[in-house]
Amino acid sequence: MRYELVVMLIAVLAVLASSAVSATDGLACYFGSWANYRHGNGFFNASEHLDTDLCDHIIYTFVGIDPETGKVRILDEYLNIGNQDEYTGLRGFLNFTDLKKKNPNLRTSLAIGGWNQCSLNYSIVSNDPTKRRNLIESAVSLLQEYNFDGFDLDWEYPSQRDGNPVDLENFNTLIREFREEFDKHGYYLSAAVGASNQAADLSYHVPSLSKYLDRIFVMAYDLHGSWDGVTGIHAPLYGTNAYDNMANETLASLYVDNCIRGWLNRGADPEKIGLGMPTYGKSFDLSDPNNHEIAAPAQSYGGISGAYTGEVGMMGYNEYCESKETKDWTEVWDGEQIGIYAYTGRNWIGLDNEKSLCIKAKYAKDLKLGTTMIWSVETDDFRGICGPTKNPLISAIKDGLSANPTLC
Numbered sequence: 001m002r003y004e005l006v007v008m009l010i011a012v013l014a015v016l017a018s019s020a021v022s023a024t025d026g027l028a029c030y031f032g033s034w035a036n037y038r039h040g041n042g043f044f045n046a047s048e049h050l051d052t053d054l055c056d057h058i059i060y061t062f063v064g065i066d067p068e069t070g071k072v073r074i075l076d077e078y079l080n081i082g083n084q085d086e087y088t089g090l091r092g093f094l095n096f097t098d099l100k101k102k103n104p105n106l107r108t109s110l111a112i113g114g115w116n117q118c119s120l121n122y123s124i125v126s127n128d129p130t131k132r133r134n135l136i137e138s139a140v141s142l143l144q145e146y147n148f149d150g151f152d153l154d155w156e157y158p159s160q161r162d163g164n165p166v167d168l169e170n171f172n173t174l175i176r177e178f179r180e181e182f183d184k185h186g187y188y189l190s191a192a193v194g195a196s197n198q199a200a201d202l203s204y205h206v207p208s209l210s211k212y213l214d215r216i217f218v219m220a221y222d223l224h225g226s227w228d229g230v231t232g233i234h235a236p237l238y239g240t241n242a243y244d245n246m247a248n249e250t251l252a253s254l255y256v257d258n259c260i261r262g263w264l265n266r267g268a269d270p271e272k273i274g275l276g277m278p279t280y281g282k283s284f285d286l287s288d289p290n291n292h293e294i295a296a297p298a299q300s301y302g303g304i305s306g307a308y309t310g311e312v313g314m315m316g317y318n319e320y321c322e323s324k325e326t327k328d329w330t331e332v333w334d335g336e337q338i339g340i341y342a343y344t345g346r347n348w349i350g351l352d353n354e355k356s357l358c359i360k361a362k363y364a365k366d367l368k369l370g371t372t373m374i375w376s377v378e379t380d381d382f383r384g385i386c387g388p389t390k391n392p393l394i395s396a397i398k399d400g401l402s403a404n405p406t407l408c
């Protein structure tokens, strides 16, 4: 009798233990739909190029918001919905959610917001109960109409930029109301959040996010850029004393591990956290081409842009790796921070490669975070131009998550 009781207790404890230490699995992949307009090798067709075996959750970006009514606003009807009278080969939303036919376990979400939409319109809507209701109801209709499984809030950021201090509380109310409505439909609710400790304090009540959201995607990138006035890898896993002579504690504190621990210390359930990683680098214009270490003086306006993305101060990994054919980059592995940097003449870029992403995925696993996330699929080497495999960066994350990683 007593023996049986002990056996039963052990069994119960084993079940409890196994549910408590659930493994990090999965990769959420953001898709920037405007890559449909890129030329040459930059052109990304989700139906063809998005690898539904590597990504477990795919997120279509972005829809916008109407500050007058609160309703979701479709920003590019031609791209997202297509020409209703004549089929031109494109039905952005439907073609995206149709990817589930390739992988029935795939989760699909639609994201609202993003950097370019600033904060003000979200601030206005979240401050008004009727507008919040309209936002939630219009989101539900869109998900139903286009077969999405979830909605992703990318308000950048509550109480920051052109937002308002009341945003922090209003965002809580908004996600609570979203949760109540989504529970009726079984929809998945996630948000992409500013990563740093400073951003967390300004914008979020972390325990509420952890309670109401299915996932908190921590955008642990863009931590450094030309605005620092010195070179830096923008998503380094660990800190470095290279910034010491800058006498700026904030600057030195901006690294992935510090951000993630900040979220955990503020009460986020590790299970809810998705560790965000980039498929692009931040570029710099060196003040002195002979000084090309980390924290070397650089111009505030940012470095060269990529051939397809055309944005000053950044280059997709695909663009960087293709440019190695014509530019004589010297590439350096930074084993202290975990990442790489490369320079040629005045040009400098800091980014992730396969090895650093593998290490970060292992890190997520060690901290038992719920999942990983990548921004974004269309700047990985999705055509396999630079090496033997397509999507080397996304594959490296999957490798890092696996039981026996080969890349790190």
Ligand SMILES: *[C@@H]1O[C@H](CO)[C@@H](O)[C@H](O)[C@H]1NC(C)=O
Pocket (backbone or CB within 6 Å): 045, 047, 048, 089
């Ligand atoms: C996109 O990919 C699909 C599936 O491979 C293909 O049918 C379609 O023609 C492609 N569209 C363009 C514009 O290349």
Ligand SMILES: *[C@@H]1O[C@H](CO)[C@@H](O)[C@H](O)[C@H]1NC(C)=O
Pocket (backbone or CB within 6 Å): 047, 087, 089, 090, 091, 094, 095, 098
């Ligand atoms: C896109 O969706 C439309 C409408 O469902 C469909 O006719 C078309 O074949 C799809 N295209 C691709 C590439 O899947």
Ligand SMILES: *[C@@H]1O[C@H](CO)[C@@H](O)[C@H](O)[C@H]1NC(C)=O
Pocket (backbone or CB within 6 Å): 064, 065, 066, 067, 068, 116, 117, 118, 121
């Ligand atoms: C906010 O909404 C207004 C009014 O609809 C619109 O004109 C504006 O472009 C929006 N702002 C941003 C940054 O998207």
Ligand SMILES: *[C@@H]1O[C@H](CO)[C@@H](O)[C@H](O)[C@H]1NC(C)=O
Pocket (backbone or CB within 6 Å): 227, 228, 248, 249, 250, 251
């Ligand atoms: C420290 O660095 C951060 C990040 O670049 C910057 O926002 C801040 O203004 C800097 N502080 C000072 C005192 O220079």
